Amino acid sequence: MVTANKEATYNSAIEGDIVVTRLDAVINWIRSNSIWPMPMGLACCGIELMGAGGARFDIARFGAEVMRFSPRQSDCMIVAGTVTYKMAPHIRRIYDQMASPKWVIAMGACASTGGMYRSYSTMQGVDRILPVDVYISGCPPRPEAILDALIKMQEKIRREPSARMLFKEEYKG
Amino acid sequence: MSDAISETNTTATSGIVATLREKFPQSAEKITPRASADHPAVNVPADAAMAILTYLRDEHGYEMLSDLTAVDWAEGASPRFTVVWHLLSVTINPGVCLRVAADCASDTEPEMPSVADIWPAANWHERETFDMFGIVFTGHPDLRRILMWDGYPHHPLRKEFPLAGMDDELPDPEVEAETKARLVAAPMAGGPFVASTGNLNLAESEPRAKDQSWSEENPKAEGPKG
Ligand code: SF4
Numbered sequence: 001m002v003t004a005n006k007e008a009t010y011n012s013a014i015e016g017d018i019v020v021t022r023l024d025a026v027i028n029w030i031r032s033n034s035i036w037p038m039p040m041g042l043a044c045c046g047i048e049l050m051g052a053g054g055a056r057f058d059i060a061r062f063g064a065e066v067m068r069f070s071p072r073q074s075d076c077m078i079v080a081g082t083v084t085y086k087m088a089p090h091i092r093r094i095y096d097q098m099a100s101p102k103w104v105i106a107m108g109a110c111a112s113t114g115g116m117y118r119s120y121s122t123m124q125g126v127d128r129i130l131p132v133d134v135y136i137s138g139c140p141p142r143p144e145a146i147l148d149a150l151i152k153m154q155e156k157i158r159r160e161p162s163a164r165m166l167f168k169e170e171y172k173g
Numbered sequence: 174m175s176d177a178i179s180e181t182n183t184t185a186t187s188g189i190v191a192t193l194r195e196k197f198p199q200s201a202e203k204i205t206p207r208a209s210a211d212h213p214a215v216n217v218p219a220d221a222a223m224a225i226l227t228y229l230r231d232e233h234g235y236e237m238l239s240d241l242t243a244v245d246w247a248e249g250a251s252p253r254f255t256v257v258w259h260l261l262s263v264t265i266n267p268g269v270c271l272r273v274a275a276d277c278a279s280d281t282e283p284e285m286p287s288v289a290d291i292w293p294a295a296n297w298h299e300r301e302t303f304d305m306f307g308i309v310f311t312g313h314p315d316l317r318r319i320l321m322w323d324g325y326p327h328h329p330l331r332k333e334f335p336l337a338g339m340d341d342e343l344p345d346p347e348v349e350a351e352t353k354a355r356l357v358a359a360p361m362a363g364g365p366f367v368a369s370t371g372n373l374n375l376a377e378s379e380p381r382a383k384d385q386s387w388s389e390e391n392p393k394a395e396g397p398k399g
Contacts, residue, residue: 085356086322089345092352116366118359120329120338121321128354 027162031075031101032154033063038074038098040091042081045108045140049080052143062150071097076153078146079130082110083123092129101165103157105149106132109139185213189271196228197221207274212259214272219256222275223286226258230291235260235271238292241299243306244274248333252276254283254308277308287313305330337361363393 039049052059059065068074071094083091095104106126109115112135114124126132133156134149141149186206193215194201200221207214217225229235240259247253254277259270277283287310289295299310300319307328310316317323322344327334341356343349363382370378386394 086320086344088354089343089348092348093345114359118361118365119336120327120334120356120359122359123354124357124359129348129352 023163024161025158027166028158028160031162032157034066035062035064035076035103035150035153035157036066036068036074037064037105038071038077038094039067039069040077040079040081040094042079042083042087042091043110045080045110048140048143049078049107049146052146057143057147059147059150062147062154064150071095072099074098075101076103076105077130078105078107079111079126079132080107082115082117083126084121085123086121088123088126088129091126095130101160101162103133103153104130105134105136105146105153106130107136107146107149108141109137112137115139182209182211182213185269186215189213190215192233193217193225193228197225200225207272209272212270212272214274217273217275219275219278219285222256222273223288226260226273226288227291229260229271229273234262234265237261237263238288238294238298239270241288241295241302243302243308245306245330245332248331251280252278253280254306256285256302256308258288283308284311285309286311287316289313304328307331336365 039046039053041047041049051057053065053067064076071077075098077091077095077098079091095102104126106112110117110122111126112132114122116139118124123129134153136145136149138145183206186209190204190206193204197204200218203216203218203221204225205216207216237260238258239261240257242257244255244257245253246255255274256277258273260273261267261270275285277285283306285308287295287299289299289310290312296314297319299313300315300317302308303310303313303316304318304320305328318325321329324344326341327339329338335358337358337360338356339358343354343356349355363386366380366382368378368380
């Protein structure tokens, strides 16, 4: 929304109470600054996610402090931890219960690739069952990395053709 | 392990073996000392295991079952499965465990009486042993898998089960149909990764693949197995 072109910016003297912009920009601005995460804490990474939510790192600065433990109220699933095959279907079902639009962050080595668990019980990356938007490396990633991933995801959301997606069947959720 | 300690253990073991033989004369020849590097250990026959364990708990103060597990000796070995109970007395001799072991009679459908009635702690341990080894604990109040899901077809700690796992179906057919994801054998890439013990230089002792000549990008050279 912010542009260096003075002509295109809001001038109350000329335009009164009217702001002219693109629908995409408004929708994406709203969405990207109010992401309600679904904290899918499955293992040790969950602790670091709590750290990112605490006062020291304060994920609220980026508008994502409202951790919702109900999928129906959240729009970004943060998969924080080891995805076992036993747990995987439940994760997918929780994801399916989230309303569109929704995004997924795979946090840590385990959620991204299975990590050090090259074994019979661990799914080798949650992207086998979920469409992951951002991967975070680390075991566990530091809270700064989570914030960085969040900022990357906000950038991604701001590039989305949201207005067009509103009228597409598959996005109606 | 110093000689002094193993000597104490040998003495303790032979004491326990003598006591048990006296109390259970009909199984006397099957009650034997068991090789052990640390704690006293005895072998007992499976059919008398329940009576012996109850006796140890009631008369010798082993009021706590600190662990229950099993050994799979090898595919084709006989006896193949051995169940091991770790008993602890917190009143008489805390710090020394008594290890009691019994071989399962059947190598294909191993069974062992459940001790969940006399030590409630055994409940989940027996479920885990059942899950991992497929040993059925007769008389268990609720013998379901505990780590893997109901319906999983394998017992992962059996010797014939590969560490990487086997291709299989997801626990939930709906999710499998939706995502096309399945259980797949994990890429081992030269693993399992083992630490070299006794090496104080941590850079050298950290876990490494035994065979680093191949990886996911460079396939393993064809050759004799192992
Ligand atoms: S990536 Fe590391 S810290 Fe995170 S869940 Fe896996 S093992 Fe734990």
